[in-house]
Amino acid sequence: MVEISSYLYEKGLVPGKSGNISIRFKKDEYERVAVTPSGLSLKALDENDIIVVDTKGNVIYTTDKKPTSELLMHLKIYGNRDDINAVVHTHSPIATGFAFAGEKIERIEGFGAIKVQFIPFVDYYLPGSVELAEAVSKALKKTDVVILKGHGIVALGKNLDEASILAEFVEESAKTQFIKRVLSGE
Numbered sequence: 001m002v003e004i005s006s007y008l009y010e011k012g013l014v015p016g017k018s019g020n021i022s023i024r025f026k027k028d029e030y031e032r033v034a035v036t037p038s039g040l041s042l043k044a045l046d047e048n049d050i051i052v053v054d055t056k057g058n059v060i061y062t063t064d065k066k067p068t069s070e071l072l073m074h075l076k077i078y079g080n081r082d083d084i085n086a087v088v089h090t091h092s093p094i095a096t097g098f099a100f101a102g103e104k105i106e107r108i109e110g111f112g113a114i115k116v117q118f119i120p121f122v123d124y125y126l127p128g129s130v131e132l133a134e135a136v137s138k139a140l141k142k143t144d145v146v147i148l149k150g151h152g153i154v155a156l157g158k159n160l161d162e163a164s165i166l167a168e169f170v171e172e173s174a175k176t177q178f179i180k181r182v183l184s185g186e
């Protein structure tokens, strides 16, 4: 998690203190979720910054950190999906720019089968709110990535590698489409 966090930061996908990631795992028959902390940049986390919670969000392990303010969103996503074990939430600048402008991002070749032409939007709700957690987890029942209007991206994967590659791919897709529009004057 520490490695992927700094990778996402280096790639410019989680500027400042934005973004949060999690994984779900089993420990002694119990389902646990490890998440990044609130109030810290993903730039240079260390192992002690990672927090482990149960499926209801009760803290099982921490040094002195609080879980990300989007914890409920992560937990609700896992609650709806047995087939994924990693959630990556980024504020990647170009895709988020599309989201602020209300412009759709096309799902281009390069990441598995294309089932929908555009990456679905989720309406704007306050970051960290129950409403946002509800809306995002509902939208992610049937797809593996959504754009949050005026906010950022949430990508899912079987593991953290897959989820982070998907988040990165969305940003690269947004770049391609931005350049295409500039050059073609669309």
Ligand SMILES: [Zn+2]
Pocket: 018, 019, 089, 090, 091, 127, 151, 152
């Ligand atoms: Zn966010």
